[in-house]
Structures are given as structure tokens and as C-alpha cells.
Amino acid sequence: MRVKKISLFASMVVVVFLAGCGGISDPTQLADATLYVNFPDGTAFTSSSVHVTDDGAKYTVFATDDQRGEHYQDEITLVIPKGANIPYSVGSLSDPTVQVTYYEYTTGNNYAGNMAEGSCNITVNEITTTNVIGAFTARTVCRTVTDSVRTFNGGEFNATF
Secondary structure, eight states, rough: OOHHHHHHHHHHHHHHHHTTOOOOGGGSSOOSSSEHHHHHOOEEEOOSEEEEEOOEEEEEEEEEEEOOSSSEEEEEEEEEEESSSSSEEEEEOEEEEEEEEEEEEETTEEEEEEESSSEEEEEEEEEEEEEEEEEEEEEEEETSSSTTTEEEEEEEEEEEE
């Protein structure tokens, strides 16, 4: 009987652990003023500040990561044209307005994913009077460094106006 209880407990621990390994699967669960993205090397960008502006035709999300540790003042900017219906997705291969840029503080390099270089896809899941919430992926390219690419996987944001 004791072995069955231990096996059941171990199975539950494994299930809970595996359920949590995928990151945040619903961007609406992110706290206000948060942007998070995984890099393929296992590191991540977690914002310390995120806000969004609305110029009438597009939203621009600005995020900085000035936490002590791996990143100091890296920046990610998303340019998102407005869509007619929520939710909506936009991609740089079909829309020249869509863009993800990344500034890497430690190297001083600027990366971009847009119609001209790299690529990006952004989904807007929700817009409220105070927030724009969504997800993104990008392959950003640094023009000044040969073969310098930063790939963003599983990016999520909850930006405040």
C-alpha cells in the first residue's frame, strides 16, 4: 500500500512539473506591464517595464529589461498595425508595418525582424482601455554583424497605456 501511495505522489509531481514547463500559455495571465520571451540558448528576456502607445494606425509596445543579472538594459519594441477584429494576427511577410526590434545592451547591437530583414508574427489577443495583450515570435537580424541572428520563441506581452 505504501509503494502505491509513493508512486501516486511521484506521478502527480511529474504531471505538475511537466504542466508548468511550457511557460505561460495564456498571455492574459501575464501581469500588467510585462513582456516575456524565450531565446533558443535557454535564456529569456523578462521585462521590468512595458508600455504601449497608440498613434491611431498602430500600437507600439516598448519593453526594457534592466534587471540585474544576464541583461542590463536590453530593449524590445513591437510595431503592430491595428486590426479590425480581436483577436487578430499580423506578419512581416505580408505587412511592411509589422516589426520587432531588439537592442542588446552588452554588445550594442540592434536587431530587426520586419519585411526587409528577418521576420516576425504578432497576435493581439485582447485590447482594453488600459492594456494591449498578445503574443509574438521573431527572427531578428543585425545588419552590422555578419550572420548575427536573435530568434524569439513564445513571446508574450501585456502592455499598459
